[in-house]
Each structure stands twice: as structure tokens, then as C-alpha cells.
Amino acid sequence: MEKWARFLEVNSSRILELTIDHAILVSLAIFVALLIGIPLGIYLTTNQYLADTVLQIASITLTIPSIALFGVMIPIFSLINQGIGFVPAFVALVLYSQLPIIRNTYTGIKNVNPEMRDAAIGMGMKTRQRLLRVEIPNALPVIMAGVRTAVVMNIGIAVIAAYIGAGGLGVLITQGISRNDNYLIISGSIAVAILAIIADAILLLIQKRFTKKAIAE
């Protein structure tokens, strides 16, 4: 206990810093992933052929082990002198987020009660109005579930990104391994776990807030 207190006294500001780095990397990746994934998921509901292709690609992408994806990306990004660091980590996280986000957006909207959709059409809503007022609000819980999966997964994957110099909490764990220092490893893992739990809780809260609003309207 005393040792822990001393460890935290020395390292707490660094842990906090790395946690913030970690959160920023994941948030940026998720933000971009949402910008791509949600419109794409919505579009896929109108194009079955493309949907099959894209979902298959996204599903294969997800099976690629993260360290292997980094291993492939380093040579590719070396071509533009970004082989190590933020860029490959960021791109990998965006790619991994695509499956849960696209799939959940797609299935969420597809599964909206067809009678509800009919009613909207029957009331003379345009496609865009129908999407924004009926389909997306009703698919929101499913879409948010996909976002939560992506966020929690990315927080874990970003740990590995420390090996390619992307910073974040993985630094504590990799340093702990090379220095044989369990304090670093444990504090790093706990910080990652707490970050994941907090992020999930915040997203759940957002989801509930928005869902209620949607129903109230």
C-alpha cells in the first residue's frame, strides 16, 4: 500500500496525461468513424448489393489481429513518411470501428417497424424527413449499441498502438514489461479499464437522453 502511494505520487500526473492522450486518440478515431459509418450504414439500407459487400469487408477487417494490421500499415504509411506514430494507429482504429457502426446502423434502420415506415410515407414525408424523424430516432438504441462496442473495443486496441509509437496508456504497460515493473503494468491496465467503463457509461447516458427525447417528440 505504501509503495503504491509512493508510486502514484510520482506518476499520477503522467498517468493522467497518458489517459488524456489515449482518450483523444480514441475519440478522434470514433468521430471520424461515425462520419463515415453512419451515412454509409444509412445508404446501405437502400442498396442490398452494396450492403452485402461492405458488411462482408467490414467483418473480415475485424478478424485481422490489431498487431498484424499495424505490421501491414507501417510499410504502407512509410511511403508517406508516417510509418510510425499517430497516423497508422488512428487509421487502424477507424477501420476497426466500421463494422459495429455500419452494421448496427444498417440493421437498426432495417428493423424499424415497416408499418411505422408505411405510416410515415402515407403521411407524405419525404425520404429525408422520414429518415431524420422516424427511422433514425427509432434505430438510435441499436446504433448507439454499435458505437459503444466500437469505443470499448478501440480503447483496448489503442493499448497495442503504444508499440508503434502512438502513445497513450499502452506506454505504461510496454514500459512496465521492458522494465519488469508491475506497478506500471497494473496502473496502466486499471486506467484502461476505468476509461472503458466510464466511456461506456457516458455513451449509455447519452443514448438514454436521446431516446427519451425521441419518444417525447
Added chain:
Amino acid sequence: MKRKKLIGSIVRYALYAAVAAFFIWAISNSYFDYIFSQSETFLVLLRQHVVLVLVSSLLAILIAVPAGILITRPKFKKAEWIFSNIANLGQTIPSLAVLALMISVLGIGFRTAVFALFIYSILPIFRNTVAGIDSIDKNMIDAAKGMGMKPHQILFRIELPNSAYSILAGIRTAVVLNIGTAALAYVVGAGGLGVWIFTGINLFDNGFLISGAIPVTLLAILADYILRKVEYIVVPKGSRRIEKA
């Protein structure tokens, strides 16, 4: 309709082209050469990788499936949420950390890696086993009881066949994850194809990177493919659900 189909085809072939371009580029830069010039080492690493995954996954299945069955029995029903929450919590701990922490308990080496992979694979299998059994319609179980089936008959004839899809999907998730985590076994000195990936990162050697990363990727995709086929064969025809991706 035709235009939509066309867009779909364009995306598909563009992807094929990109993958082909990558391989042509990698081959023309001789990034795969280590696989052939050091084929003995490659085969050793590959074997280590596969053994790590197989042993740890088998152990995990042997523990997690019976544990999932046990916890869904009426006697233990009340404890279910505790274990489910532990399983959920456990999945937020990074795999790298599990590996690293095992060093201080078991030292460096193969055993450590197997144990860490085993621990990490238990969670998805356990979760899916519990979810699969819980999702079975209560009325079906009621009908089975009312027909005079004994608890073990209900388990083997009704519950397991009808949750087979979910259990096998959990196993598939675990094995695919496991192949990736086994690439990290390098850090506990257990070998595997991760050795080349990490060597490549440390030495900035694209050849090692590609020669390590591509086989791991193919291994994962292959495992996913095979296990999906197994699912298709094992899951009873009537309870097969059409689930994509």
C-alpha cells in the same frame, strides 16, 4: 436496380484490386522473402503460434462451456449476474496487460502465454454460452418439463442444440481474438509469429513486418472461415438463424 448492383460490384472489385496491388507491391519489394529464405524459422514460429492458440482455446472451451451451463441451472441462477458482470468487466482489461501480469506469476515462457490466452478466451465463450441458454423461450422449457423430460434430457436435447449457434459464435470470437493475442506472446517470450512483427517494428524492417503480419492475418481469417463452416454443420437445421457478418 442496375445502378445499385453496379456500385456494389465496383466497390467489390476495387477492393480486390487494392488487395492485389498490395501483394504485388509487397512481392516486388521482396517483403515476403523471409518466409522462404528462413522457412525453417517461419515454420517453427507458425507452429508455436498455432499450438498456443489451440491449447489455450481448447482449455477455455472445456472450462467456459460447462461453467456457462452450470451458472444457468436454477440452483445458481441468482449468482448469474455476478459472474456476467465479472465477465463484462474482465473484457475491459487489455489483453496485453493480462499477458504482462502473468509474467510476475509464472515467469517467462510458453506456459505463461498459454495461461494468459486461456484466461482471456474464457470470457467470450462463457458470455455467449450463458446468453445462448438464457435466450431460449421459457415456454419451450416448460413444454419439455411438462412432457416428462428429465433435467439432463432437457439440457442435451433442447437447451444445448438451441443455443449451439450462440455458443459456437462465442468460440469463434474467442479463437479469432486468440490468434491476435497470441501475436503478442512475443512479450512473454513464448514465440509465435509475433516475433517477426515485433522484430520488424524494432528494426524498421518491412520484410519482417509483412512476413509476420500477413500469415497472422490469414490465420485469423482462415480460422473464422472454418469455424463458420463448423457452425453451419453443427447447428441443427431448424434452429439455424440467418445472421450476417
Added chain:
Amino acid sequence: MISFNHVTKSFGEKITAIDDVDFTVEEGKIVVLLGPSGCGKTTLLRMVNQLESITKGEIVINGENSKDLDPIELRRKIGYVIQSNGLFPNMTIEENVMLVPDLLGWNKKKKRERFEYLMKLIGLDPKDYGKRYPHELSGGQQQRIGVVRALAADPPVMLMDEPFGALDPIIRDKIQEEFLQIQREVKKTILFVSHDIDEAIKMADKIVLLRDGKIMQFDTPSEMLAHPKNEFVSQFFGKDRAIKSLSLHTVENLREVIGLGPVDESIQDTKTIHIHQDLRNTLSMLLNQEADQVIVKDEQDENIGTITIDLVQKYLHFEIKGKMSASQEG
């Protein structure tokens, strides 16, 4: 025969789900447990095959106290049908139907023969349907399979918990008819749960009307309609219980009491009805097609007369209402 001897079920001290219930289902008869939701009818049914425990009293099945029987053995001797049919999606239709015989260790030939016999009872081709899976069948077919599955090992007693509740009215009607037909052949002792008054009147030899776990009345449908024992019973069956009771009478009854009208050849396009059809259906047919008359056919498919709304009304007045008011005054 199933006898309920002062059966009570309570949870703790305060809640009594079943309160001193006492009645008997005679051999080969159908008794319907009827009542509003939460009246304990399903609980009572499930006490028979020990899916629910009995706090006080006993249930005697064909001379044996259910408490003395092993629940597994007991359940295999009792057919059990539930609302959502409870078919097992992982098994084919044949495997589903033959599950209990299989558990009882019947040989292949015996199972095969039994399966073919049962499928013929419900008019489905055993060869065609045997290899199919439940999800490949319509709701009505699934429910029929649920019924014959309960009949598979030829149990003397059947428990049916709203077996037709999930079906749409037209199919429900058809399957009820079909089931009564089968019952005439197999003559099982049946306890049947329903919340549908019309179904109860149609299916029951006797009805047990329950409220809050207590028996309000135990009688034949016609007695219950004609002589409700208390306010609850008469309210439960409603003001239109006279019309409801029409379903207990057939065109033939009407012919015997007041006779049919003559066939008017000048009216074209009239519908026909069979002499064994009940009067309630006849009345709704007359009202629906807005025709003055419907031609009645006998078993040989001969026109034997016509029936009109007036005739039904007359019959209702003399035969049913007359008896009802007489009994209420007396």
C-alpha cells in the same frame, strides 16, 4: 378421471392463489377452466402435472394420488399442450411428435406407425411433413402438431393451456372443430384452460368458472348460461349470454321445435348451411350476407328447407329466453 380434492395453493401466509378448489373431470370428458386473467386457471392446470406444487389438498389422477407419483413418470402419462405450441425448433416434426414415445423407449416400427396415424388425424401427410422443421409450418399447422404431440404416447389425460389462443379467429374455429372430432375418436380426459367464453362453451362438457382462485360455478355450459349462480357468473357471460347460448343449439334443434321454412325457388344466390351447424353461426351468416334466407341441407346434401332471422329469433325467444326467465323467477 382427475379429481381435485379441496386443493389449495398459497404463497406465504397472505397470498392464496388457489382456494379450496374441489371438482372432478370425468373419464373422457372436457372440463374448461375459465376466468379472467390472474384467476389461477393456469396455476391450477400446472398443479396436475406437478409443474406447480400443492399446498393443501390432493389431486387424484385415475385413482392415484399425484403426490405418490414420480413427477417424470407422471408427466409422460399426461399430454401437455401450451399456447405457444412449445415445439422444439431443433427437431423435425416427426422428432417433435415422437419425443415422448422416444423417451418411453418405443421401437422404431411402433413409433413410425403411431406417427402416421396421428398425422392422418389432423390431415397432414406424414411423409411430407415428417422431415420438415417447425418454422417451415404455418401457425395453425404448428398448433395442430402441438396437439398431436401431446397425444403421441396415447396418454389417458391431457392438459391444454389456451392451446388455440394465439391463432386468428377463423383458423381457431377450424382447429377447435377438428379437435372435437379427434376427441370423439380418442375420448381423452381433458382439462382445458381458456379465457375465451365462446371457446369454453364450444369445447366444454363442463365449465369451471374461477375468480381469484375460487370456483364461482361448476356446471355444463347450458346450465351456466341459463342459471348463473351469482352476479359474477352472469356478468362474466354478459348480457348477450342468450345469443352466446345459441352456439349450443343446432339447426336440427330448431327444426324439431318450430320447423323450417319452405324453400323459395324464386330467390337466387342463397347460401346453404348444414343441418348440424350451430345456430350462432347460422345467425351470423344470415346477418352477414343480408339475405332473407339460407337453405338448409341434410346429411345426404338434400335441400330440406330454409332458415330465416325470424325463425332464429322465435327459437331464441321460446327455447332459450323462456327457460332463462322461468328459472330466474323460480
